[in-house]
Amino acid sequence: GESVGLHLPTLSVQEGDNSIINCAYSNSASDYFIWYKQESGKGPQFIIDIRSNMDKRQGQRVTVLLNKTVKHLSLQIAATQPGDSAVYFCAEIKAAGNKLTFGGGTRVLVKP
């Protein structure tokens, strides 16, 4: 069946280091992938997205990489800050529809 999943449930990182969050997907028909950040008590907040015809996209301190060969998506956060502590979800949108299908989430804990 189709799925969007995450490799690690919790990632602890030292403040100032880089973070890498991984996500695997199984549906080749997905056309668009998004990373959302969810802080405690808040709704998912859009971080960055990437279309399936791209390999890499950069934002402010964040980079998303897409490897279609192995159906793998990653989010890199540069110089991780305490404010980056949250749960991060990958999500996909299939070409034919507009609902988001979320992965299971990775919790990032930033140590001072």
Added chain:
Amino acid sequence: EPEVTQTPSHQVTQMGQEVILRCVPISNHLYFYWYRQILGQKVEFLVSFYNNEISEKSEIFDDQFSVERPDGSNFTLKIRSTKLEDSAMYFCASARLVSLNQPQHFGDGTRLSIL
């Protein structure tokens, strides 16, 4: 920055009772969504809504669920006869357009607790 607002932030209801969750999407957005997140689990799609009708719904969205846009600003989710397993965070989202570069913006959710 405009945002999606949801009320109440926490709703406690007896099993079997009806509950209405309210959302005010971003004002120039045309597409509206409900998602839910059971504690410790991933966010799940419930329903999408455009032009005063349901565009798509998941298998979770059965006959006990309904959505409505009663006026130009509110978007509601009604659960007619709540069950214990309906306990979850319910998120409303909206998007300006259905296109791949128009992300869905989420509210902060309503925590629904069924007793």
